[in-house]
Amino acid sequence: SQxxxxxxxxxxxxxxxxxxMNCSYKTSINNLQWYRQxxxxxxxxxxxxxxxxxxxxxxxxxxxxxTSKKSSSLLITASxxxxxxxxxxAEGPGGTSYGKLTFGQGTILTVHP
Amino acid sequence: DVKVTQSSRYLxxxxxxxxxxxxxxxxxxxxxxxxxxxxxxxxxLIYFSYDVKMKEKGDIPEGYSVSREKKxxxxxxxxxxxTNQTSMYLCAxxxxxxxxxxxxxxxxxxxxxxxxx
Numbered sequence: 367s368q369x370x371x372x373x374x375x376x377x378x379x380x381x382x383x384x385x386x387m388n389c390s391y392k393t394s395i396n397n398l399q400w401y402r403q404x405x406x407x408x409x410x411x412x413x414x415x416x417x418x419x420x421x422x423x424x425x426x427x428x429x430x431x432x433t434s435k436k437s438s439s440l441l442i443t444a445s446x447x448x449x450x451x452x453x454x455x456a457e458g459p460g461g462t463s464y465g466k467l468t469f470g471q472g473t474i475l476t477v478h479p
Numbered sequence: 480d481v482k483v484t485q486s487s488r489y490l491x492x493x494x495x496x497x498x499x500x501x502x503x504x505x506x507x508x509x510x511x512x513x514x515x516x517x518x519x520x521x522x523x524l525i526y527f528s529y530d531v532k533m534k535e536k537g538d539i540p541e542g543y544s545v546s547r548e549k550k551x552x553x554x555x556x557x558x559x560x561x562t563n564q565t566s567m568y569l570c571a572x573x574x575x576x577x578x579x580x581x582x583x584x585x586x587x588x589x590x591x592x593x594x595x596x
Contacts, residue, residue, distance in 0.1 A: 398537065399584065408483070408569055408587035409522075453523070456585075467515075467585060471521040 372455060372473040380478050385442040387473040389455030390435075397458040398431055398438045399467070402451045404458045409454065412440070417460065482506070483588035485570050491594045498557040500591050502570030509575035511553035512585065513537075513545060516567040528553055529575065560595045566593050 373388045401409040413429045415422045422429045422440045428441040452472040484502035509532045524537030526545040534545050571585040580583040
């Protein structure tokens with residue numbers, strides 16, 4: 367089954383730096399979503415970008431979508447120690463009405479104070 | 480704010496026991512989902528439900544069943560728990576979007592970490 371692949375698997379940066387995470391997918395999508403998970407907790411939705419959108423912002427988060435390359439990126443600017451978490455992309459598939467949201471394996475982000 | 484609650488944060492059960500994991504959402508969402516999360520395997524969908532008494536198999540339904548008798552409650556049942564069902568179980572809900580259950584934001588509960596001995 368299709369599955370987003372995040373890159374890198376792990377990222378370690380200093381507070382104040384920007385963090386960029388990438389997601390690639392294989393088939394057509396209706397939307398692509400980004401989620402965050404703090405250690406041992408549930409996932410929290412960050413941004414949903416639809417297939418006809420190219421860029422979306424939310425606070426310090428910027429998501430881009432390139433459907434020609436089947437890829438998306440999540441940029442966190444001016445990172446903080448509290449941004450330390452795992453970040454997942456999830457594909458909302460195109461085509462059938464009841465397609466399942468498919469999650470990638472995530473990028474572990476560590477922000478050092 | 481949407482709130483999704485799960486009955487237990489941690490659960491320890493014996494092999495062969497019947498296990499019930501309960502999930503309740505308070506936002507009148509049509510869709511509810513059960514995932515399991517394992518290191519190296521990410522999140523995998525077990526079952527989802529798009530209406531009361533309706534259910535659809537996800538990617539890994541074997542060994543599990545579900546029940547949705549009321550709109551706000553979605554239960555995951557392990558009929559006879561096995562050690563390979565030791566995992567983190569996550570429940571989620573979403574509104575019914577134009578494109579179907581998986582086309583809208585999902586709201587997750589805090590998770591239940593299940594250990595089967």
